[in-house]
Amino acid sequence: MKKLINAPDAVVADALRGVQAAHGDRVRVTFDPYCVVRADAPVQGKVGLISGGGSGHEPMHGGFVGPGMLDAACPGEVFTSPTPDQMLEATKAVNGGAGVVHVVKNYTGDVMNFDMAAEMGRGEEIEVETILTNDDVAVEDSLYTAGRRGVGVTVLVEKIAGAAAEAGRALSEVAEIGRRVNAQGRSMGMALTPCITPASGQPSFELAEDEVEIGIGIHGEPGRFREKAGPASQVAERLLTPIVEDLPFGSGDRVLAFVNGMGGTPLLELYIVYAEVAKIASDHGLTIERNLIGNYITSLEMQGCSITLVKLDDEMVRYWDAPVNTPALRWGA
Amino acid sequence: MKKLINAPDAVVADALRGVQAAHGDRVRVTFDPYCVVRADAPVQGKVGLISGGGSGHEPMHGGFVGPGMLDAACPGEVFTSPTPDQMLEATKAVNGGAGVVHVVKNYTGDVMNFDMAAEMGRGEEIEVETILTNDDVAVEDSLYTAGRRGVGVTVLVEKIAGAAAEAGRALSEVAEIGRRVNAQGRSMGMALTPCITPASGQPSFELAEDEVEIGIGIHGEPGRFREKAGPASQVAERLLTPIVEDLPFGSGDRVLAFVNGMGGTPLLELYIVYAEVAKIASDHGLTIERNLIGNYITSLEMQGCSITLVKLDDEMVRYWDAPVNTPALRWGA
Numbered sequence: 001m002k003k004l005i006n007a008p009d010a011v012v013a014d015a016l017r018g019v020q021a022a023h024g025d026r027v028r029v030t031f032d033p034y035c036v037v038r039a040d041a042p043v044q045g046k047v048g049l050i051s052g053g054g055s056g057h058e059p060m061h062g063g064f065v066g067p068g069m070l071d072a073a074c075p076g077e078v079f080t081s082p083t084p085d086q087m088l089e090a091t092k093a094v095n096g097g098a099g100v101v102h103v104v105k106n107y108t109g110d111v112m113n114f115d116m117a118a119e120m121g122r123g124e125e126i127e128v129e130t131i132l133t134n135d136d137v138a139v140e141d142s143l144y145t146a147g148r149r150g151v152g153v154t155v156l157v158e159k160i161a162g163a164a165a166e167a168g169r170a171l172s173e174v175a176e177i178g179r180r181v182n183a184q185g186r187s188m189g190m191a192l193t194p195c196i197t198p199a200s201g202q203p204s205f206e207l208a209e210d211e212v213e214i215g216i217g218i219h220g221e222p223g224r225f226r227e228k229a230g231p232a233s234q235v236a237e238r239l240l241t242p243i244v245e246d247l248p249f250g251s252g253d254r255v256l257a258f259v260n261g262m263g264g265t266p267l268l269e270l271y272i273v274y275a276e277v278a279k280i281a282s283d284h285g286l287t288i289e290r291n292l293i294g295n296y297i298t299s300l301e302m303q304g305c306s307i308t309l310v311k312l313d314d315e316m317v318r319y320w321d322a323p324v325n326t327p328a329l330r331w332g333a
Numbered sequence: 334m335k336k337l338i339n340a341p342d343a344v345v346a347d348a349l350r351g352v353q354a355a356h357g358d359r360v361r362v363t364f365d366p367y368c369v370v371r372a373d374a375p376v377q378g379k380v381g382l383i384s385g386g387g388s389g390h391e392p393m394h395g396g397f398v399g400p401g402m403l404d405a406a407c408p409g410e411v412f413t414s415p416t417p418d419q420m421l422e423a424t425k426a427v428n429g430g431a432g433v434v435h436v437v438k439n440y441t442g443d444v445m446n447f448d449m450a451a452e453m454g455r456g457e458e459i460e461v462e463t464i465l466t467n468d469d470v471a472v473e474d475s476l477y478t479a480g481r482r483g484v485g486v487t488v489l490v491e492k493i494a495g496a497a498a499e500a501g502r503a504l505s506e507v508a509e510i511g512r513r514v515n516a517q518g519r520s521m522g523m524a525l526t527p528c529i530t531p532a533s534g535q536p537s538f539e540l541a542e543d544e545v546e547i548g549i550g551i552h553g554e555p556g557r558f559r560e561k562a563g564p565a566s567q568v569a570e571r572l573l574t575p576i577v578e579d580l581p582f583g584s585g586d587r588v589l590a591f592v593n594g595m596g597g598t599p600l601l602e603l604y605i606v607y608a609e610v611a612k613i614a615s616d617h618g619l620t621i622e623r624n625l626i627g628n629y630i631t632s633l634e635m636q637g638c639s640i641t642l643v644k645l646d647d648e649m650v651r652y653w654d655a656p657v658n659t660p661a662l663r664w665g666a
Contacts, residue, residue: 002525002545004602004638006564011601014565018604021611022624058600192335212335231339232347264597266633267391268344269337271351278354291355293660295628300599301636305337327626328600330664 001201003301008198012055012077019062023327027065033086036062037072041094047165047174048072048094051103051158052087053110054079056197057218060155060297063328069162070103070326078197078300079219081109087117091126099127099171103158103178105150106134129175133157135187135308137246138215138223149217152260152308153185155296156320159329163319177319181310186243189306190223190235191216191262195299204302214238218262218299218306232269236276239307244284249309251285256320258291258308263298265305270294273305281309290320296328334534336634341531345388345410352395356660360398366419369395370405374427380498380507381405381427384436384491385420386443387412389530390551393488393630396661402495403436403659411530411633412552414442420450424459432460432504436491436511438483439467462508466490468520468641470579471548471556482550485593485641486518488629489653492662496652510652514643519576522639523556523568524549524595528632537635547571551595551632551639565602569609572640577617582642584618589653591624591641596631598638603627606638614642623653629661 005011012034019036020029028037042048051061052074061073071094076082091100100121104114111132118128133150142149161178169177191213194203204220207213212235215223249255259274261267274293281288289312297306310316323332338344345367352369353362361370375381384394385407394406404427409415424433433454437447444465451461466483475482494511502510524546527536537553540546545568548556582588592607594600607626614621622645630639643649656665 002543002562002636004525004565004568004598004606006566006605011605014608015601015604018606018608018611018626021621022604022607022626056599056601058604063600192337210335229335232337233339235337263599264634264636265337266389266596266631267396267628268348268389268633271348271355271391272339272344273337273351274355275347275351278351288354293351293355295600298599300601301597303335303597303634325664331658 001196003198005198011198012075033083033089034075035072035086035090035093036065037090037093038065041071042096044096045098046096047098047171048096048100049103049162049165050090050094050100052082053105054081056300057297059328064158064326066326068166068322068324069158069329078199081113084113084116084120087114088120091117091121091128092124095126099129101161101174101178102128102130103154104130104132105154106132106147107144107149108146109144127171129171131157131161131175131178131182133182135182135185137186137242138188142217143221144219151189151218152187152258152297152306153182153310156185156256156258156310157181159324160316160319163322177315181316185308185310186246187306187308188239188243189216189304190214190239191302191304193264193303194220195302216304218297220299232272233276236273236280240277240280243307243309247311249284249286249311254287254289254312255281256290256310256312257281257288259293260297260306261295262302262304263295264301264303267294270305277307289317334529336531338531344531345408366416366422367408368405368419368423368426369398370423370426371398374404375429377429378431379429379501380431380504381429381433382436382495382498383423383427383433385415386438387414389633390630392661397491397659399659401499401655401657402491402662411532414446417446417449417453420447421453424450424454424461425457428459432462434494434507434511435461435463436487437463437465438487439465439480440477440482441479442477460504462504464490464494464508464511464515466515468515468518470519470575471521475550476554477552484522484551485520485591485630485639486515486643489518489589489591489643490514492657493649493652496655510648514649518641518643519579520639520641521572521576522549522637523547523572524635524637526597526636527553528635549637551630553632565605566609569606569613573610573613576640576642580644582617582619582644587620587622587645588614589623589643589645590614590621592626593630593639593641594628595635595637596628597634597636600627603638610640622650
């Protein structure tokens, strides 16, 4: 295992020291427990939006903290859920009196701990609503999940619900629009190579030299099937067909198309995949009104990609376009 | 070789189809020859700024085309210089009557072809100035270079000179500030793993399981030495010490620190490296006033990083902070 780290058990703390050194003007980082909090939190009268999950998926979630997106993120150890205590601290830190929304990816540990944190928050007189993301069409139930996994749509939920919160919308409205993005979003991913967690030092799974895994999870959980590596056009087809059929997306739909890299994939390749996505979407009569291409929800150095489609409405487009000022997603501000 | 491509000889054209599909609202892409041009070019009365080089380093340069940065980029085949014809087309496309600046990384093929394109441009009555970047302190002369290689500082030159052009500065002034950024900038890189070009299908070099290469070039050209993989703190020291000694940077200097991923490195690890850079810079009495962390000048899926320091002055800071609106670098607009 070769990695740019100091020690396997120091990975998260060391990376957070980097976040603090680089972005200390816009976020404050706490180490006991780990939290990345918007520098001006709590914003009085604004709904607070927090998320969290295992580390190893950067920039999600810490890279999305800032005006127009998250108020705080709780990073766990690599591929390990954060604790209810962390989530409670973040909830309290961002509570400006208008309530707090938890964006939770559907993994058993995350759901259980965020449920507990929400209860604890309510015990301190903070109104808490939860948006649960479960957009991965690859498999029902999985290594760490009952039901569908929460993946790429989480990034889009955080942007759109974050903009709604920034615009002064009420707690129930922010939660509703976030749930709508999830309900109208579907994702699927694939891998060319496994990743290696610092703690184990071993590949998360094994793939032959000429094999890819279709439907992979963001921790290397098994997907739908393995096959011989084919061209990018085939990969795009394998991922998009189940996505389109599942919602289903239909001719005339306006969509946001998100081609996400798993962490070790060159941007050059993501644009090749996007070209195929655009072609297939057009064949289905879909209009791609917005897009996002890059490494946003990753799995350490895994090579591969995921595709997310969200069926858009005018409100979602408006909040997608609204200014955002975070380390990893920034425009109009 | 497993890659998200359709065919080795279609990589650049397919990726450009993706760029066109994704960013057609802000750039126009031509395929014969390959150019990515700002949609509203030429901007009358504004100095045009173009760059170019082999593909495989994305987002550089095509991802930096847009208001506040480049007016056009000329992508060659993977790790292959673009042609003088391409550069001439781009020069003509962005000429708004105030002249055109070529940002050229110091590689023999790039320099020769840009020189020829500049001559051809002058032949068509376009004033052309060249900014040559040669910031890599690792080696003098190399596989494709006489003198020092142009690497990370190129991204910063394109941002800062691009902002100067956008602000309406004259041709000689835009060229001068770009040259100043290069003169006050130094870089060095390292690799944990090689990359594989689509055409060859073979690793660009071989490294043992526990070995890293210090001073690597962005095409996998040999660096200064190989050693056993050590902690991130050691990597940062190996790269920063020659950088600091070379300019030299001294106590009291204000700097921009750029930690760049080679393409296959998780963002988590780049933040760990940044934490070490911040510590070492502080030990030298340097004040990091601005920073950039992420994959900006890459080498396909190579794992590793480079570090760039630029000694800042007020004008550079002002142009660094100015709005930029490109696919890969975007703020304040």
